[in-house]
Amino acid sequence: MTAQAQAPLLETQGLSREFGHGQNAVHAVDQVSFRVQPGEIVAIVGESGSGKTTLARLLLRLLDPTGGRILLHGQDVTALRGNRQLREYWRKVQAVFQDPYAAFNPFYTNRRVLGNALNVLGQKMADGDKLGRITRALAEVGLEPGEVLEKWPHQLSGGQVQRVMIARALVVGPELLIADEPTSMLDASLRVTILNLLKDLRERHAMSILFITHDLGQAYYVSDRILVMYRGKLVEQGPVEQVLGNPQHEYTQRLMADVPLLRGRGGWAAAAAPTAPEG
Amino acid sequence: MRIKNVRAYYAAAPDPDVKAVDDVSLAIYEGEVLGIAGESGCGKSTLAAVISLTAAPPLYIKSGELALDGEVLPLAGPVRAPAHWHGKMVALLPQRALNSLNPTARVRDFVVDVVRAHDPAVSPREARERAEHRLEQLSLPPRVLDSYPHQLSGGMRQRVVAVVSTLLDPNLLIADEPTSALDVSSQKQLVLLLKLLLERGFIKRIAFITHDLPMLSNIADRIAVMYAGKLVEVAATTEIVGAPQHPYTQALISSTLDPDPRVRQCRLEGIQGAPPDLRYPPSACRFHPRCPLAMPICTEEEPPLTGTADHLAACWRVHEKSREATP
Numbered sequence: 001m002t003a004q005a006q007a008p009l010l011e012t013q014g015l016s017r018e019f020g021h022g023q024n025a026v027h028a029v030d031q032v033s034f035r036v037q038p039g040e041i042v043a044i045v046g047e048s049g050s051g052k053t054t055l056a057r058l059l060l061r062l063l064d065p066t067g068g069r070i071l072l073h074g075q076d077v078t079a080l081r082g083n084r085q086l087r088e089y090w091r092k093v094q095a096v097f098q099d100p101y102a103a104f105n106p107f108y109t110n111r112r113v114l115g116n117a118l119n120v121l122g123q124k125m126a127d128g129d130k131l132g133r134i135t136r137a138l139a140e141v142g143l144e145p146g147e148v149l150e151k152w153p154h155q156l157s158g159g160q161v162q163r164v165m166i167a168r169a170l171v172v173g174p175e176l177l178i179a180d181e182p183t184s185m186l187d188a189s190l191r192v193t194i195l196n197l198l199k200d201l202r203e204r205h206a207m208s209i210l211f212i213t214h215d216l217g218q219a220y221y222v223s224d225r226i227l228v229m230y231r232g233k234l235v236e237q238g239p240v241e242q243v244l245g246n247p248q249h250e251y252t253q254r255l256m257a258d259v260p261l262l263r264g265r266g267g268w269a270a271a272a273a274p275t276a277p278e279g
Numbered sequence: 280m281r282i283k284n285v286r287a288y289y290a291a292a293p294d295p296d297v298k299a300v301d302d303v304s305l306a307i308y309e310g311e312v313l314g315i316a317g318e319s320g321c322g323k324s325t326l327a328a329v330i331s332l333t334a335a336p337p338l339y340i341k342s343g344e345l346a347l348d349g350e351v352l353p354l355a356g357p358v359r360a361p362a363h364w365h366g367k368m369v370a371l372l373p374q375r376a377l378n379s380l381n382p383t384a385r386v387r388d389f390v391v392d393v394v395r396a397h398d399p400a401v402s403p404r405e406a407r408e409r410a411e412h413r414l415e416q417l418s419l420p421p422r423v424l425d426s427y428p429h430q431l432s433g434g435m436r437q438r439v440v441a442v443v444s445t446l447l448d449p450n451l452l453i454a455d456e457p458t459s460a461l462d463v464s465s466q467k468q469l470v471l472l473l474k475l476l477l478e479r480g481f482i483k484r485i486a487f488i489t490h491d492l493p494m495l496s497n498i499a500d501r502i503a504v505m506y507a508g509k510l511v512e513v514a515a516t517t518e519i520v521g522a523p524q525h526p527y528t529q530a531l532i533s534s535t536l537d538p539d540p541r542v543r544q545c546r547l548e549g550i551q552g553a554p555p556d557l558r559y560p561p562s563a564c565r566f567h568p569r570c571p572l573a574m575p576i577c578t579e580e581e582p583p584l585t586g587t588a589d590h591l592a593a594c595w596r597v598h599e600k601s602r603e604a605t606p
Contacts, residue, residue, distance in 0.1 A: 047462035157553040158319075187318035187490065192534040192549030199546075214462070217493075217536030220543060244538050258463045260470075260493040262520055262535045 007074060008035035009208050010059070010093075010176055016067035017054055028054040030232035031068070036176065039206040041198070043219035043240070045255075046229035052212045055229070056180045059210070060095050061086055072176075090120050094169035098181040100161035104153045110164050111149040114138075117168045137167040140204075141197060159190035166197065177201070180212045195222050216259050220244055228252050280451055280484060281306040285343030285354060287322075287329050290336065297557045299325040299338070301508040307451065310477065312485045314499030314516070316492055316531070320554050322508040323488045327455040330486065331371040332360040348450055367397065370449040370482075374456040377436035380428040387424040390443055397447055413442055417475055434465025438472050445482050452476070455488045470498045492535050496520050504528045507555050507565040514590035524592040527566050564595065572596055 017029040029051045036042050046052050057063040059070060061080060069078045072092060080086050097103045104113055114134045118125060138145045141163040153161050162182060169177055179198065183191040199222055201207050213219055219226055219240065226243045228236040228251065236249040247253045283304045288296035300322040307313045317323045328334045330345065343354040347368055350361075360369075373379075381389050387407050394406035401409075407424065414421045423431060423439055431439065437457065445452060454473065458466040476482050489495055495502060495516070502519040504512045504527065512525040523529045530550045536542050552569040555561050561568050567577040576595050584591040585598045 047464075159553060187554075188492070189318065189530055189534050189550035190553070192536070192547045193551075195536075196546065196549070215536070216538035217542065220538040220540075221536045221547070240543070241540060245540065255463060256538070258467045259538060260463075260466070260491070260497045261537050261539070262493040262496050262532070263537055263539070 006037055008071075009038045009040075009073065010036040010210075011071040011074075012059070012068060013071070014068035015055070015058060015065055015070060017051075017058055017063065018066045027232045029058060029065075032229075032232075032234045033068075034227055034234060034237060036208050036210060038175070038208055039202060040225065041202055041209045041211060041223045043211045043213060043223035043226045044229060045213055045216060045219050045226060047214060047255075049231075050229040051232040052214075052229055053180055054232075056095070056178050056210070056212055059178055060093060061089060084122075087120050087122055091172050092174055093176045093178065094172060094174035096162075096165050096169055096177065096179040096182045099185055100158065100165045101153055103165060104161070106153055109150055109152055110156075113164070114149075114168055114171055117171050120172055133171050134167075137170040138164075140170055140201070141167045142193075143167065158186055159193065162186060162194060163197070166194075166201075170201075173205075174207065176208045176210065178210045178212070181214070182211075183218065184213070184215075191218070198222055216244060216255065228255075280308075280348075281346045282330060282354075283344050283346070285326070285329055285345075286341040287325050287334060287338060287343075288341055289325075289338050291558060295558045298508050298560055299557055300329060301560075303505075303508075303510045305503055305510065305513070307484045307486055309483050311501065312474075312477065312487055312499045314495040314502040315486060315488045315505060316490065316495055316502055317505035318490055318531075318554060320507075320557070321505040322557075323490075323505050324455055325508075326505070327371070327453050327486070327488050329354065330451070331369050331453050332364070333371065367447045368450045370444045370447070370452050372441055372444055372452060372454040372457045374459055376440040376444070376457060377433050377460065379440055380436060382428050384427075385424070386426055386428065386431075386439060386443075390424065390446070393443055394446060410443070410446060413446060413481070416479065417442060417472060419472075432465070434461050434468060437461060437465065437469055441469065441472055441476070445476055448481050450483045451486065452482045452484070453486045453488070456490070457487075458489065458491070458494060466494065470494070474498060492520075492531065493537065504531065507560060508557055509565055509593065510584070511566065511594070512590075512592040513584075514592075518590050524586070524590070524597045525566075525594045526570050526572050526596070528592075564593070 013033050015029060015032045019026045019028055032055060044052050058065050065078060069076050077089055080089055115130055118130055135145045143163050148156060148164060183194050186194060195218060198209055202209060211223055223240055226240045227234055228243065230251040236243055236252050243252065244256060247256055285300055285303045287300040288298050291297050303326065315323050315326065325338065328338060329340060334340055340354045345352045345354055390410040391403045391406045394401050410424060411421045419438065428436055458469055461469065473485060477485060487495065487499055499516050502516050503510055506527050512528045519528060520532060523532050534547050534549045550569055555565060563579055563581050564577045567573040574595060582593045582595045582598060584593045585601050586592055
């Protein structure tokens with residue numbers, strides 16, 4: 001990689017996570033090293049089981065690594081323990097998950113969800129200040145506070161709940177947003193609006209975004225750089241055009257060849273009889 | 280195969296019924312893959328249930344008829360498929376089909392059960408041989424028959440179920456989101472397998488239901504686009520992708536992201552708003568609240584399907600244009 005003038009916001013060094021022991025050990029994340037610069041959107045792509053979500057959970061410190069380090073602004077955060085230290089970390093690193101309905105308590109109104117998110121700041125805040133922050137965050141994601149605050153998640157559409165989830169992350173003003181498949185539960189027409197929102201957030205706040213997806217088209221659309229994961233390993237990384245336009249690793253090449261395209265290339269050759277990689 | 284004026288509603292008392300499929304007519308020709316596309320809640324899976332005659336309460340069919348291979352079946356009221364239809368006329372390959380194998384039986388025993396349930400005259404040995412032969416013809420390893428489902432990968436299981444469900448050479452295969460649980464490489468293999476089944480004549484036609492347009496454009500000969508229970512456009516795949524007429528289809532196509540340098544250059548817009556509540560569908564054209572081109576008439580009168588037999592669209596704009604073209 002070229003020398004970066006800026007200090008990275010986030011860096012991992014040989015980050016690993018094993019599940020199980022001895023012969024049964026599964027290397028879900030295996031010696032993964034990469035950097036995220038301030039204001040950069042980085043996509044992590046890979047098929048199901050490649051370790052994308054485990055990596056996200058490690059970076060969010062929801063799961064302890066079994067090897068390697070995570071650095072935020074050059075400081076090792078792998079050793080942070082306990083609610084107090086981790087809260088401080090979560091002020092800077094926030095997440096958006098795949099299924100918004102599963103992420104929210106169905107018995108809480110959106111006002112309560114967003115209010116609770118502010119607890120991570122660890123300071124007493126006047127109700128007016130709280131509401132101010134919540135209103136700004138909702139405006140940021142294009143929602144009308146009066147329309148959503150007193151509602152429960154089931155009263156909103158999938159796209160709206162996903163926006164509330166993004167607003168929930170924004171209320172604390174994070175520097176890094178980890179978005180784990182934020183669009184995979186949404187329809188194509190709504191998907192684009194969420195992707196645009198992520199791009200806008202980067203423009204407005206110079207926020208870094210780690211965008212985890214299995215969809216190469218989405219990765220191409222939003223991100224500056226792309227990391228390709230395969231069986232827990234980082235097999236390729238670089239600028240999007242370079243990685244997807246001229247893939248070097250065999251797995252990335254296969255991925256690009258197998259992804260269905262709407263325009264161009266035409267149909268897959270029916271003559272190529274399906275072959276089984278295993279039995 | 281042809282369906283006519285199908286209306287299928289979900290009873291939701293005390294609320295009004297959910298009009299999940301409302302007045303849909305479609306034909307699927309021999310040797311053809313018809314793609315049925317649309318977003319969640321547009322009624323495409325309900326349509327699959329109707330065609331496969333698996334509609335169960337609270338879903339009921341208000342009107343419509345199904346014609347298949349010269350036989351006409353009225354769909355309204357309690358429908359029972361004629362005994363000789365089961366598995367032979369229509370087969371269903373659902374999304375989670377890979378989980379429909381019996382986890383405690385080898386695949387070959389499962390095959391025997393499936394075949395003999397439809398035709399008790401077939402001996403277990405014949406059933407096994409038939410499956411073995413079929414797998415060979417499709418270049419799949421026959422040894423999967425000796426495996427237990429957990430020994431096979433998800434993609435392989437889905438392919439095995441596709442083969443088993445078409446062992447009786449059905450006239451129509453309904454594939455309802457068969458690829459959505461698979462990764463891209465397995466998706467491609469399944470799609471190629473379905474194409475091969477069609478090419479070899481084991482099945483006569485496929486209704487391929489999905490929300491994944493890029494996937495669909497790689498298998499379907501024609502695509503029918505549904506929105507909020509209505510059919511909004513039907514045309515050849517190249518037409519739908521290259522020259523969509525209905526504003527909804529246009530929005531759908533333009534919000535599809537191919538991994539291509541070109542998608543980075545422009546900002547895509549998507550569609551504002553959300554699909555309607557089908558208990559209270561919008562008046563007239565169901566897309567008008569989200570349509571950037573809506574006119575007064577769109578809220579007053581339902582647009583008819585207009586155009587040539589090869590390319591139909593239900594939109595007043597399209598209707599107007601075609602009237603101008605042929606005064």
